[in-house]
Amino acid sequence: MANFGNVVNMKQELPKAYDPSQYEDGIYKKWEKSGFFNPDNLDLPENAPSYTIVLPPPNITDKLHLGHSSMLAIEDLLIRYHRMKGYRALWLPGTDHAAIATQNVVEKKLLKEEGKTRHDLGREKFLERVWEFLKETQSIILRQTRKMGASLDWSREAFTLDEPREKAVKKMFVDMYEAGVIYRGERVVNWCPRCHSTLADDEVEYKDQKAKLYTFKYSYDFPFAIATTRPETKLGDTAVAVNPKDKRYKKYIGKIYEVDFVGIKLKLKIIADRHVEMDFGTGALGVTPAHSMADWQMAEANDLEIIKVIGEDGKINNNFLEYSGKTVEQARDMIIEKLRKNNLLEKEEEIENNLSVCYRCNTPIEPLPSKQWFVNVNKKLKRFNGKSLKEKAIEAAKNKEIKFIPEKFEKRYLDWMENLHDWCISRQIWFGHRIPVWYRNKLKVKSEKLKVEDKINNLENQEIYVGVEPPEGEGWAQDEDTLDTWFSSGMWTFSTLGWPDTFKNGKKSGDLARFYPTQVLETGYEILTLWVSRMIMMSLFALREIPFENVYLHGMVLDKYGKKMSKSKGNGIDPLDVIEKFGTDAVRLSLVIGNTPGNDLRLSEEKIAGFRNFTNKLWNIARYVLQSSKFKVPRPRNAQRGRQSSKLQFKIQNLTLADEWILEKLQNLIKDVSEDLGNYRFSQAGEKLREFTWSDFADWHLEASKFEKSEAKQQVLLMVLENLLKLWHPFMPFVTEAIWREMDKDSLLMVEKWPAFAKATAGKPSGNFELIKNIIIAIRNARAENKIEPARKIKAVIYGGKNAKLIKSQEHLIKNLRTGIKELNIVGTGQCPVHKDAIYIAVADIEIYLIGAVDEEKEKIRIKKERENLEKLIVNTEKKLADKEFIKKAPARIVKQEKDKLKLWQEELAKLKGQLILP
RNA sequence: GGGCGGCUAGCUCAGUUGGUUAGAGCGCUACGUUGACAUCGUAGAGGUCACAAGUUCAAGUCUUGUGCCGCCCACCA
Numbered sequence: 001m002a003n004f005g006n007v008v009n010m011k012q013e014l015p016k017a018y019d020p021s022q023y024e025d026g027i028y029k030k031w032e033k034s035g036f037f038n039p040d041n042l043d044l045p046e047n048a049p050s051y052t053i054v055l056p057p058p059n060i061t062d063k064l065h066l067g068h069s070s071m072l073a074i075e076d077l078l079i080r081y082h083r084m085k086g087y088r089a090l091w092l093p094g095t096d097h098a099a100i101a102t103q104n105v106v107e108k109k110l111l112k113e114e115g116k117t118r119h120d121l122g123r124e125k126f127l128e129r130v131w132e133f134l135k136e137t138q139s140i141i142l143r144q145t146r147k148m149g150a151s152l153d154w155s156r157e158a159f160t161l162d163e164p165r166e167k168a169v170k171k172m173f174v175d176m177y178e179a180g181v182i183y184r185g186e187r188v189v190n191w192c193p194r195c196h197s198t199l200a201d202d203e204v205e206y207k208d209q210k211a212k213l214y215t216f217k218y219s220y221d222f223p224f225a226i227a228t229t230r231p232e233t234k235l236g237d238t239a240v241a242v243n244p245k246d247k248r249y250k251k252y253i254g255k256i257y258e259v260d261f262v263g264i265k266l267k268l269k270i271i272a273d274r275h276v277e278m279d280f281g282t283g284a285l286g287v288t289p290a291h292s293m294a295d296w297q298m299a300e301a302n303d304l305e306i307i308k309v310i311g312e313d314g315k316i317n318n319n320f321l322e323y324s325g326k327t328v329e330q331a332r333d334m335i336i337e338k339l340r341k342n343n344l345l346e347k348e349e350e351i352e353n354n355l356s357v358c359y360r361c362n363t364p365i366e367p368l369p370s371k372q373w374f375v376n377v378n379k380k381l382k383r384f385n386g387k388s389l390k391e392k393a394i395e396a397a398k399n400k401e402i403k404f405i406p407e408k409f410e411k412r413y414l415d416w417m418e419n420l421h422d423w424c425i426s427r428q429i430w431f432g433h434r435i436p437v438w439y440r441n442k443l444k445v446k447s448e449k450l451k452v453e454d455k456i457n458n459l460e461n462q463e464i465y466v467g468v469e470p471p472e473g474e475g476w477a478q479d480e481d482t483l484d485t486w487f488s489s490g491m492w493t494f495s496t497l498g499w500p501d502t503f504k505n506g507k508k509s510g511d512l513a514r515f516y517p518t519q520v521l522e523t524g525y526e527i528l529t530l531w532v533s534r535m536i537m538m539s540l541f542a543l544r545e546i547p548f549e550n551v552y553l554h555g556m557v558l559d560k561y562g563k564k565m566s567k568s569k570g571n572g573i574d575p576l577d578v579i580e581k582f583g584t585d586a587v588r589l590s591l592v593i594g595n596t597p598g599n600d601l602r603l604s605e606e607k608i609a610g611f612r613n614f615t616n617k618l619w620n621i622a623r624y625v626l627q628s629s630k631f632k633v634p635r636p637r638n639a640q641r642g643r644q645s646s647k648l649q650f651k652i653q654n655l656t657l658a659d660e661w662i663l664e665k666l667q668n669l670i671k672d673v674s675e676d677l678g679n680y681r682f683s684q685a686g687e688k689l690r691e692f693t694w695s696d697f698a699d700w701h702l703e704a705s706k707f708e709k710s711e712a713k714q715q716v717l718l719m720v721l722e723n724l725l726k727l728w729h730p731f732m733p734f735v736t737e738a739i740w741r742e743m744d745k746d747s748l749l750m751v752e753k754w755p756a757f758a759k760a761t762a763g764k765p766s767g768n769f770e771l772i773k774n775i776i777i778a779i780r781n782a783r784a785e786n787k788i789e790p791a792r793k794i795k796a797v798i799y800g801g802k803n804a805k806l807i808k809s810q811e812h813l814i815k816n817l818r819t820g821i822k823e824l825n826i827v828g829t830g831q832c833p834v835h836k837d838a839i840y841i842a843v844a845d846i847e848i849y850l851i852g853a854v855d856e857e858k859e860k861i862r863i864k865k866e867r868e869n870l871e872k873l874i875v876n877t878e879k880k881l882a883d884k885e886f887i888k889k890a891p892a893r894i895v896k897q898e899k900d901k902l903k904l905w906q907e908e909l910a911k912l913k914g915q916l917i918l919p
Numbered sequence: 920g921g922g923c924g925g926c927u928a929g930c931u932c933a934g935u936u937g938g939u940u941a942g943a944g945c946g947c948u949a950c951g952u953u954g955a956c957a958u959c960g961u962a963g964a965g966g967u968c969a970c971a972a973g974u975u976c977a978a979g980u981c982u983u984g985u986g987c988c989g990c991c992c993a994c995c996a
Contacts, residue, residue: 017958213996228996241996275994285996294994353995412923412991419992529991562989594932594944598924600989602931610945613958624955676935683933687943699960706954777962784950784962818953818961872976873938905938 013627014742018619020583023738028146031737036751038153039088051087052518053079054493055152056531057160059098060137061105064144066557066603067524069575070591072148074554074682075522077592079151080730081677084754090515092496093145093152095138097161099432099485100197104361106130106431123430130431144575149584149733151750156511158496160488161433168495169488170436170468172542177466181376181389181541182425184464188289188296189424191368192358193314197428198372204356204365211355215282215347216339218266219259223252225346227281229353230291231339232331235264235320236307239287241298244272246283262338263321271302290369306369314366328366373426373435373481377537383544389537390420396536396546405552405680406598409528416529423534425484432482438465440475490534493518493547503543518548525553525598552680555600557591562602578608585732586612592731593686614690615735618728621698622739625717628705657810658704659716661769665696666720670757673727686731693724700773707816718743723755771803772810779819798824870909877902 035041039050053075058068075091083089103118106129110116118126138159145152158165176182189198211229218226218234226240242249252270259266268286275294276285289299289306299306308317316323316331323331339345356365377390384392394417396402397410404410426435440463465471470478488495494503494516502512517539521532532551539547559573578587582605589611595601655663669692676685697720705713722743729736729749740749775798798807798814807814815821877898881887887895 014955016956226996230996277995280995288996292994292996294996297994351995354993408923415922415992525990596933599932604931604945606945607931609958613956616958617956620956620959622955627955679935681935684935687933691943698956702955703953703960780961816953818951868976870976874976876976 014623018616018735024584024734027734027737031750034748037151038155039090044088048086048088050515051082051089052515053520054092054496054518055094056523057094057096058141059101060095060134061098061101063140064575066573066575069148070554070557072150073588073591076150077682077730084752091152092156094158094496095141096489099482100429103429103431106133126430147579165488165495168491168499169433171500172491173436174466174468181379182373183376184373186369186371188293188367189370189372190365192363193366194361194363195358198424199358210350211353213349213351216345218261222257222259224284225282226284226286228286231335232328233288233291233309234286236288236290236309237266237268237286238289238305238307239269239271241271241273241276241285241287243276243278244274246278249284262335273298291367293367308369310366372424375423375425377420377422389541390417392540393417393536401546403550405550409553413528417533425487426481427484428481433488435479435481435483437479438471438476486531486534489531490538493535493539494543517546520550520552521548522552553598555598558600558602582608582612583615585615585735588732592682595683615732617694618735622721625721654710654712656708656710657769658701662701662720666723667757670755689727703817704813707812725749726752726755768806772813776814776817776819783820870905874905
């Protein structure tokens with residue numbers, strides 16, 4: 001960055017406007033070169049506490065969007081704040097291979113560009129393509145992340161599908177298998193016929209749709225009708241379920257009917273199940289165990305036969321006469337036609353129902369029985385003293401070992417966990433972690449008709465080997481499937497810290513010992529259940545420890561109309577575009593200020609532009625401070641370079657009123673901002689900073705300084721600016737670092753010490769400046785109301801009461817700060833002709849104004865009302881405190897609280913009684 | 920069907936355990952170049968805090984009910 005260098009070397013006047021593009025890249029390089037992104041290089045005492053955030057790895061399917069930017073802004077803010085606070089701050093970067101999503105993208109690309117499917121290429125060649133694609137997007141993502149100013153420790157960068165993670169995943173699988181947590185079984189799973197893969201429950205989405213509900217009889221021999229929206233599955237019915245309370249059908253329960261249903265022989269048992277709703281349809285339900293989750297459960301409970309009707313390609317299986325090979329839609333039409341012909345169809349009606357579709361491709365889900373690997377969440381485990389994964393994960397939240405921000409998400413997490421079923425972890429796709437299981441003499445399923453237990457108990461005649469390394473010997477074939485992407489990302493918090501090598505015999509070492517458990521997981525609320533819950537379970541299993549202490553959940557970034565940003569809608573804002581247009585700092589501010597945890601954020605370019613204006617304001621504040629300091633203030637340097645003592649020093653003599661005022665405000669600001677950041681109130685901290693910077697420092701103190709002759713003023717200006725830069729740095733790292741360099745500092749602001757607040761100003765009469773401020777504002781108001789010609793310089797007389805001396809001393813400010821007053825006379829003490837002790841201004845030959853007393857009558861009423869309220873309140877509380885019952889029953893804490901309140905109100909009342917009609 | 924959240928200025932939203940006259944940014948109106956900043960300055964208008972009832976000395980804040988919007992969960996075939 002040539003310009004960056006120029007500015008530093010030549011020490012000329014700063015440009016009028018801050019141009020981020022001239023500074024940002026150069027500054028990021030300097031940071032990176034310094035090595036301080038890596039906590040090992042921070043100059044810290046051995047016992048410095050660590051502060052760790054592991055970056056939720058973005059999917060490598062696409063470049064980053066503003067949602068990622070908001071994540072980066074918030075996490076970088078936390079990391080930079082804690083780094084400055086003296087923590088061993090580690091922010092660990094990485095990317096996610098996002099198995100299904102990535103494979104989908106590459107498949108689509110392949111089809112579009114070459115007209116080929118993955119099967120045309122074969123597994124190996126296809127995976128090569130995926131890796132090619134991946135490298136491209138990965139590098140874009142990493143570049144974007146740097147553009148955001150993220151202070152990530154790149155030396156520890158990880159990928160969910162790189163070698164160390166592969167090792168960790170295999171080890172985890174083997175451990176879980178050996179503990180009996182992972183098992184293989186057949187279940188009805190959500191099958192996407194297009195993706196050719198199973199989907200976890202939470203990957204299924206629901207769409208409201210209109211469907212036809214058919215009411216029909218299986219055959220003439222069958223005693224009553226049933227209703228269904230999917231007649232084609234009825235080819236595999238093995239039972240009819242009714243509600244046990246239903247009087248209409250009670251007599252049939254337990255009977256078995258053999259029927260001829262549109263040419264197919266069915267053996268139907270009448271069973272009772274309390275989930276059957278009597279009011280829906282005919283109150284009787286055809287049970288198809290192979291093609292409905294609910295029916296599968298009924299089959300298990302009633303020992304029913306399972307007949308597979310539909311295959312993995314979404315077509316009717318063999319053995320179903322003319323229906324075989326037809327799609328479900330075709331078969332449905334054929335069956336309905338036949339029923340109609342035979343006069344078995346009783347009713348056809350439109351109903352609303354919920355269609356389950358694949359969350360990736362929107363294809364309707366086909367529930368199918370399939371052999372899969374599962375994580376048993378209910379298995380009682382020795383390592384948990386007989387508790388299950390599920391129970392332990394619930395405990396962690398209930399005991400507040402893990403805290404949620406905002407709190408409401410704890411409930412959502414618990415609801416989810418309490419209803420958690422076994423987690424299907426195998427996927428029929430190629431891209432991902434291959435399941436570390438090998439089979440010998442792999443047996444093909446010959447019979448379409450298998451009993452439920454046969455399936456679950458894994459009765460096939462095959463040898464199974466589960467291990468990190470492939471087995472020795474001949475004839476082994478590895479499982480074709482890969483693992484659910486959440487299995488590897490569920491281990492992200494510790495697989496990135498060297499597990500399993502850093503965890504031997506229950507003892508942590510290396511990075512794991514130093515940085516685990518992490519402090520915060522910051523992520524979007526939409527993956528609370530998908531991801532967060534899994535990370536908690538997997539960490540508990542592998543390390544018997546929680547993965548993070550806090551979960552901070554951010555919302556989605558929406559466009560200015562409240563719509564989700566998407567490429568297809570074209571309403572998305574590209575982070576790189578707006579960074580180029582307004583600068584990274586402005587983008588970061590717009591994502592942090594006005595954003596609260598758990599709530600979605602609407603963002604528009606106008607908002608970002610507003611913050612661009614603010615960065616420029618800060619720039620110009622610095623510009624004024626620097627160019628107005630005619631002499632360099634010598635600064636003491638600590639031996640420790642870059643970590644100077646940061647306590648505000650108040651050795652400066654001859655402070656002006658404005659100086660005292662701004663320094664005290666600064667104290668409060670440091671305290672407030674520190675507290676807010678510690679409690680995840682980023683938006684509030686930012687607003688307080690903005691208020692101080694713009695409304696207090698720039699509008700008043702800086703303006704006042706133009707008319708002060710104090711020798712200390714440069715020192716005060718520099719001190720405030722310095723501290724302000726430190727406070728702002730986690731929010732907008734670039735412009736603050738840029739100014740820091742312009743101030744001729746040879747350290748990096750990034751590793752400066754966070755300001756500490758001292759109470760040095762306690763008791764200083766900073767309220768005096770407020771008084772002057774009020775006088776000035778009152779004069780301005782008076783002028784505006786009376787439409788005095790702006791150019792006209794006027795004379796003013798002020799009766800200052802007992803503050804006359806004080807006011808006189810600030811004459812230069814009252815005259816100069818946009819009051820339009822040319823001459824000012826301060827008259828006497830306590831001489832206000834209207835109110836004793838009031839401050840009174842007479843602007844000569846125009847009018848007379850009383851400061852603060854805008855509407856005397858109104859003010860009197862208000863004070864009276866408040867007084868009455870307070871009196872009532874005091875009487876009530878006194879009564880309460882005199883009540884022996886209350887004293888006896890209430891906890892001491894409450895009694896004390898009441899007493900404190902009483903004291904406070906009494907003081908307030910006293911103040912009120914003595915109050916003048918003054919601000 | 921069950922659960923959760925939202926409703927505050929024209930717009931986008933803050934408002935920490937109930938406590939002075941409910942705030943900010945943008946937008947709008949009028950005026951304005953005074954030694955950094957027009958990406959600026961000064962002043963101003965604008966709110967029955969969705970609605971109703973209740974608790975309280977005091978309610979945007981707590982309770983109950985209603986309405987609209989959104990999200991999550993569920994084995995409605």
